[in-house]
Amino acid sequence: MKPTVHDIASRAGVSLATVDRVLNRRPGVSARTREKVDQAVSELGFVRDVAAANLAKGRVYPLTFIIPSNDNSFMRGLRLALEEARARAGVERIAIQLVDVPAFDAAALAAALKDAAAEEPAGIAFVAVDAPDVTEVAAEISQSGIPLVTLVSDLSGAARDHYAGIDNAAAGRTAASLLGRFAGGRAGKVAVLAGSMLVRDHRERCDAFAAAIAREFSSLALLPVLEGRDDPDVVERLVADLFAGRDDIVALYSLGAGNRGLVRALRRLPAGRRPVVVAHELTETMREALTAGLIDAVLNQDAGHEVRSAIRVLKAKADGLPVVADQERIRIDIFLKDNLP
């Protein structure tokens, strides 16, 4: 049978309460007693039953998620994932509060963070805008002991406890490899379409992509980066204008959102002029575009995984428990028309 606190107590010759104090590193135990208990624990190979502990504690973790009120499919997916997490809130002993902030707005985010922290939740997760005022507020909050996790896009500096998102440099390199090899040695221009260079995930993808193209595909030359603000209409206009002005574009990397506009613009291009296209996030639009052959590959991050991971990490940090980094790594999914789920 698995040893319980009772076994530890009798083995160490102390009471349940004392065992509990030692296990939870609470004060008020003599070094000698503590040692006896620790020894009993390791001798019997005791591991505490977390479920029973939570049952007894009846603790709930109030968590705050700050999400940009950006209306694209990815953010909608993120919200959906949060709703699902809320549905499981009872079992997981969490209470999620969702806060909206304008997209790409550092000042608004900083203010929202401050407000959230004032309510002293057990943890805060937020999609970072990588700007000094945000970093500053984040540092303050972190100092005050509230665990902080960045979601999807990270914050420079060490002002957060964890980042729940993909390796965006790897994503950029992967996009470059796929796009370069799919282009099959053709020479020409490569267009890059971002949302905003203010968010770190976009910047990292872009830099890594550019570097990889330059390094490995010398016949391809990058055009200046276009910023579509993750807005379908803006994106559509940008792409349409781009292709109207020249005919040497062989490939396009869309590293942000708002790809509904991209697909609309691509669809109007004569088939012969359509570039090799790699984009991000497997939305319904992207799925159709892949099937139709308008898009060649989609890199995806699973919003559900990211939310669940953020929650696990925040809870662990709140309890002062270690995080298994390997288990919390968010993968880059690659989808072709052939492996759509």
Add this chain to the structure above:
Amino acid sequence: MKPTVHDIASRAGVSLATVDRVLNRRPGVSARTREKVDQAVSELGFVRDVAAANLAKGRVYPLTFIIPSNDNSFMRGLRLALEEARARAGVERIAIQLVDVPAFDAAALAAALKDAAAEEPAGIAFVAVDAPDVTEVAAEISQSGIPLVTLVSDLSGAARDHYAGIDNAAAGRTAASLLGRFAGGRAGKVAVLAGSMLVRDHRERCDAFAAAIAREFSSLALLPVLEGRDDPDVVERLVADLFAGRDDIVALYSLGAGNRGLVRALRRLPAGRRPVVVAHELTETMREALTAGLIDAVLNQDAGHEVRSAIRVLKAKADGLPVVADQERIRIDIFLKDNLP
């Protein structure tokens, strides 16, 4: 506050025991009382606290895993994943028994299944060899009420409750797309290297791959399939012989294991003759080969995910609970040198 059994009891005007009988569909409750309880449950939106229930029950699920004693990295990874699952056995209330069987041996597998079933575990997971005698035994076991899950490779017919593995047809198609596009329009032969056509995962990958190549890359022609029995030495000899006999091979798809041998053979090929290569399973060998440029892409299935999923499903089936199919889908990971974890 979340309603508990106490709330249900007082609301329905009955005792705790009666509520419990109704919740667990045990007999000995009048229709009238049952109705009152059911109503209280739905009115209060009661959901039972699984953790507390398990604590009270003290139930453990004895699970048996039957794994081929095949010494390749993937199977080693699978065993490792099982060890990790065992480490969490206490918390998850499971007790895993591991049974070894010779690889690709239908008779041995059938016998092992029979033995395992005789001990009446709460569930059995096994890597299927798709042969009639296995199907037959599986059907018997399934009839007897023991939940059955196939792992990594599936069984034809409906003689199992669930399959915890990737969509191998999608994997084959994906391999074809990557390989065809990476080959960049070059014309020539494509070699296919399998483990054994006796296991369904290999057959499915192979068929889907062949179909996709024929459909989409008319300049590529398939060579007869080679069977390496997932053995590095056999694989090395086969590949060496293959390339010694001809020089029109532009690509190679290795859909089985034993890729250590493949890499050895590739390494000895003059750089100019090296084909585009897509293989399966991200082992240490494959990681190095990707980095070195000997292999172009690796399709991977996460053994850890598969084991965890199998366990979740077996527990759910044992309790007669539904399985969220979507959540149990095992993804095909695609790795290039650029997104190695």
Add this chain to the structure above:
DNA sequence: CTGTTAGCGCATTCAC
């Protein structure tokens, strides 16, 4: 500093 005791939400005897 240490021990006693009463739950957490649920399942399960054993009476009635």
Add this chain to the structure above:
DNA sequence: GTGAATGCGCTAACAG
């Protein structure tokens, strides 16, 4: 058919 009482493994008052 139904209910009261007890305990799963752990935590948290409250006493000493």
